Amino acid sequence: MTQTPTISAERLLQHEAFVRAVARGLLGNDDRVHDVVQETWVRALRNPPRRTTMLRAWLGRVARNLALDTRRSSARSRQREVDVARSEAVESVARTHERLSAQREVVDAVLALDEPYASVVLLRYYDELSTEEIGQRLGRSAATVRSQLSRAHEQLRGRLDNEFEGGRSAWAGLLLAAPDSKATATTVSAPSTAALATVGVVIVGLGAVVLVKGLAAEPTRSTEVLHGLLVPNTPQPVHSAPLLAAGAATDTASERRSVEQDDAPVPTDVQLTAASLSDLLRYAVLTQRAIGDVLLTPDPATVASAGGLLALPNTGIARLLDGSVSENLLTMRGGGAYFSFTTEQHSYDASPDLSFRGGAFRSGFAGHDFGILLELGDVGLESLVPGERGAPNWLAPDAVERWKLIWADYTLEDAAHGSDFRAIERTLPQSFKPKKVGTSYLLRSFKPHEADHVVAFRVEALDNHGCTLTWRTLDARATPGEWRGSYTPSRHPALDEVVPAWLTAMDLAGLEGFIASLRAIARERLFEVPAALREHYLAALGPDDTSFAPSTGFARILQRGEWDALVPETDFGAYYSFVRCSNSWDDVPELGLEQDLLWSGLSGRSIGLIVDLGIVPFAELGAVMGGAEPAHITEAAREALAFLHLVQLAPRDPETGRYVSPEDQERIQAFELDLGTSALVGHTYAMRSAVSGSHDHLVVFTLIGEDESGYSLAWRIVQTWPAPR
Structure with a gap:
């Protein structure tokens, strides 16, 4: 998945009266109503609903929750506004105007970047994702993300140098300057961010809000961003927690929990019965991860034997399950039976290319997706040449036509139901059962709005739970059409914790029994x-x-x-x-x-x-x-x-x-x-x-x-x- 679905500002503004009425119903005729409306637009631009036909109801829900949060936190918000006002009062009006104008120039510069540079900058400095996390989200390697960030910094430096009289020292001095010596420990409150939005920032686009928050609202983050712009090829810092006040503990809650888990004992039945639903859910997610580690981690000996292939670019090794375990024993939808060669994830929600169920491979799972599979026999993936469309001499005559179909060029019209291609596709075998270890396959996976590539994969091992395969991407085509988005499940914090030793010590039967106990305890409370x-x-x-x-x-x-x-x-x-x-x-x-x-x-x-x-x-x-x-x-x-x-x-x-x-x-x-x-x-x-x-x-x-x-x-x-x- 290469880009986030968006909603136009014009479409959002059609619902302004409705959103304002929802906020006013909870806050009265309060200035904070405007802040709630602006933040609702931000949420919609940043993470729109899965079904845009439900936009009005979704906006109402977001505005309601924001208004309730605002009402509950009004005392803290007022205090933060007072603190910020004190620090900002030190600056002269002229200097403030210059600084905000400089911030806006940076906003415009980022929004003017071509893709993929704009996306990686926004994800890095607004969402504060690491390069590894950005790579996972965008389906590319961390090294690629770092390279794209470096190129983006170079482009931004060049544009800002040209825009400002006095060059780099002029714009860097404005943006790095803090209102006072304590500003680096101050975080601007949400209402202040919304106030900035009222001067025309929010509806310009999500990137504007990103830079206002990343460059203006949090000066310490501004320093990091600008250091990356000023100094070429500077490694970017990764923050796992907000800035801490002086004298505060330096470890985060997740870090403390990870350390505590190393020596934590197995919870007793009495403790589990007394645990909250949230704690039971956390235990269950950690157990699912432990089960996934058992079932989805390739055998080290298999990995070692494939070392020559894995040293090549665009290759990998993966496990696929065949439905022998319950789907919901794992953290991903589909029970580990699906795999995406783009995202290298097993979830059905991660735009999969391949499935393995009942001992058979299939591809093409929904809508206009399609997949064409061809069995190649005992062929080493190293011998296949990336980008080579011509059928090899060793290929059986009856397989040549399918080879040509796999390498052909396709359009959105070809993928539509009722097309001439679809009529041909229906005549092709839809699934393949590997007869033995060492069998290789060629796959064309065509997913309108998401991905289009040719991948070869080889069965390296078969067992009671599934198979291990190595793979190599031979060709990646331009994605047909604009991505429309898909369902994205919520992400539980336990997915980022260290699995405790007492769970990793359990075998598969023990893990299955433990999660069954958790579900039995939770059932009455949930239902x-x-x-x-x-x-x-x-x-x-x-x-x-x-x-x-x-x-x-x-x-x-x-x-x-x-x-x-x-x-x-x-x-x-x-x-x-x-x-x-x-x-x-x-x-x-x-x-x-x-x-x-x-x-x-x-x-x-x-x-x-x-x-x-x-x-x-x-x-x-x-x-x-x-x-x-x-x-x-x-x-x-x-x-x-x-x-x-x-x-x-x-x-x-x-x-x-x-x-x-x-x-x-x-x-x-x-x-x-x-x-x-x-x-x-x-x-x-x-x-x-x-x-x-x-x-x-x-x-x-x-x-x-x-x-x-x-x-x-x-x-x-x-x-x-x-x-x-």
Whole structure:
């Protein structure tokens, strides 16, 4: 993946009134409302939602959380503003103007950099990532990142030297100057950063905010950045923690924890039972990592035997699992059965090129991706020439045509379903089972918007859990199309900790038993609705008047991707089926939760439309749960609720994939029923949910509680229709 998906400033500003209203509802007519709005734009530019069709709801959720954080931390914010004001008061107005103008020049210079230089500068100095971390994110080596940073510094120095009268000494003197001697220990508060944004910085683009924070708000970081610009080929420092006040301890929490773990004993059952959910999750993630180390680390003897190949550029060695262990025993989606030759990661979310399941290799997994595989036989990868398109003389005649297909040039049109190429692709074998160790394969992996390359790989070992293979990239093509982004799961801090010795000492069976114990302890806390909430809301739900399936009940729904280590399958708990009363994706879920957004219509054969009815008084909740309209409801919500009752679902249109008429689709878009909505405790929602061949019903549910893992809800099915076909 080579670049981050973006949202234009113009599109963001279409939602300004809505975002400002959300912030004002929590902060009143306060100056901080403007800060929250500006920071919401920053978050959207830096890390937009996975589904941009849900942008309005996502922005509302971000603004709400920022406003709540601002309200809780107002005292600290005021104090920081006072401290900053004192230090800034020392500077003259003219000098401040010169310094801010110089910062803006640097902003413009960075934004003017061509790729990949702009990206590596922003990741290095805004996100404070090391060159190794940048390499992992961008799919390139740390050495390449360091080279690109060096070239970026050179370009920036040249531009700034030309822009400033007096050359390097002029702009360096302005940017390195601190307002007073204590400024290097001061961090500008979030409201001050937002205040800078009001002079036109934020909407210029994310890079502007990056440089304001990196060069202006934290002078010590500014010094490091500018030292890199002034002195060619200067190694860049890596910070693992914020600056510490004088006299503070110099070790970070993660460093202390790593040291403590070396001598830590195995936790007892009593300790685990008393542990918090967060501690159980940490133990589970560490256990998953230990399992991954056992299963995904190539045997040292195999690595040593491949030393000649691995000394060549664009080569590597990797393990792939074949599904012999449960997918969710590892930290990555896909259970180690996938591999990306670009990112060298095993997760299904890391744009994989190859899978190994049931003892067979496959490629091309979703949408317009495709993969062409060719078995080469017992061929050493060293003998294959990078970039050589001509078929070798030793290749069997029946394999020559596939060799040509692998090396051919393809476009986005070729990858589209129904193309001439797709017709040819369907005639090709889709999977290969390695007959023996030493068999080599050639792969063309074409992923529009992400990667396009030719890779050769060789099976070096086969065992009960999977295989070990060596690989060599023979050709990397220009990526077709602009990357559109993909789901990125949350990252738990335990992924960066040292796995404790007592875990690394366990064998695979011991690790599997330990994580099973953790999940058994956590299950009740994750999935049981508290008894007090049940008792309070039971009367509002009313009796279950069906005999064949529940029509009312309570449920839990968890934040997607945040608790996977403690549940039996990936994303378990992030979905709910009102038909099967299940949190599993396999049970055709109707409702999902991701980043505090509720959404429905989760698969290609389903439709889900949600209306937020607002806060319904408890005395009225029973009637609303029975299908009545709330007494106090906005006109827009009233019209949308009526539409949920009236919309007619038809057989799925093969052309559009929709179950509604074009006219009804326009109304769905006008009401924003298919964009998801913010999850708010105390709010009641109406949802029309239909799955082809399964059900079509209207559900009313209320979010009755929230905790660190997710939400509790009470629900009732109030109306049913025949399932669409």
